[in-house]
Every structure is written in structure tokens, then in C-alpha cells.
Amino acid sequence: MEKVNKFGAKQIATTAILLAICIISQFFKNLSIFITGPIINTCIVLAVLTVNLPCGIILSVITPITAYLIAASPVMTAVPLIIPFIMLGNIVLAIAVNFLMKKDMMAEGKPVITLKNIITAVISALAKGVFMGLTISLWLLPAFIPEESKLRGKLSVFQTTFSVYQFITACIGMVYVFIIMTALKKVLNRQ
Secondary structure, three states, X not given: OOOOOOOOHHHHHHHHHHHHHHHHHHOOOOOOHHXXXXXXXXXXXXXXXXXXXXXXXXXXXXXXXXXXXXXXXXXXXXXXXXXXXXXXXXXXXHHHHHHHHHHHHOOOOOOOOOHHHHHHHHHHHHHHHHHHXXXXXXXXXXXXXXXXXXXXXXXXXXXXXXXXXXXXXXXXXXXXXXXXXXXXXXXXXXO
């Protein structure tokens, strides 16, 4: 019999904890994208795997807003339209994880770290990186950063940040997910 994923206090609490972790990590955003990015991606993926897709989407939508409020980067301030595209990139990751990874990753009695799970994790991270690269890096930033802006000189840096680095931080986040899910499955199997 298939397990029905109900939405109750446990799911709300799990999502709230993951959101809190995301928000705390955003205070370190200005130190390095490689601190905050993987943590955000990890939390989105964990929300999808341990709760459900809507909770992953909720985190996908809220985290760019909180990032803007906590530590808005100059490019986010100059091109606020970037925020919905970051949301959509996160949603692409959540949907890819839901449809490519969740069934095998959460299967009872199966190990978390398998070749199939690794491949689908990389594909999911790549989907996010490609989406953000095409929409933000190749279209949005060149179209909306004014020619006279000082930010125009950093366009190539921003383009790398919103494409290649998105893929890398999503991959790092997937490594964290494999570690956390392996430990979580061991704990749950003991009970």
C-alpha cells in the first residue's frame, strides 16, 4: 500500500526548521556564495524529500525574498526582476528532485548513495544551473543592467554566479543531502 503524504504539524515544523536554517545561512551570504548556496539548495531538496514538493516550492519562493531583505547584492538591487527568476530556478531544482530522485532516495531498505541517485542529483543540479544560466545570465542581466552602470563591468562575474556557480552550489548541496539522508535513514531504521 502506498504511503499517503499528509500535511500536518510535523510537516509544517520540518519546513519551518529548514526555512530557519536558510535564513540563518543568508547572514553569511556576503562571505561566500559557497556557504549560503549549498545550504539553501540542501534545505530545498530536504523539504522535497522529507515533506513534499509544495514545501520545497515554498522554500524556493521565500528564500530569494529573505536573501534580498537580509543581504541584497548590488545586482539584486539594480535588477530586482532577478528575484522571480531565482525563485523559478529553485523551483526547477525542487521539481527535478521530486520526479527524478525522491522515489529511489526514499525507498525503504535501499541505500541513499547509489549510482542512479548520484546521476539524478547531478541532472537536477544541472537543470537549475541551465535554467538560471539561460534566463538570468544570458537574457535578464544583459538586457536590464544599464550600459552606464558600474555593474556592467562586472557582468561576466554575475553571469558566472547565476549559471556555473548555481550548478556547483546545487551539487555541493546534493553532497550534504546524501550525508544527511544516509544518517537520517539509519536513525529511522533503528526505531
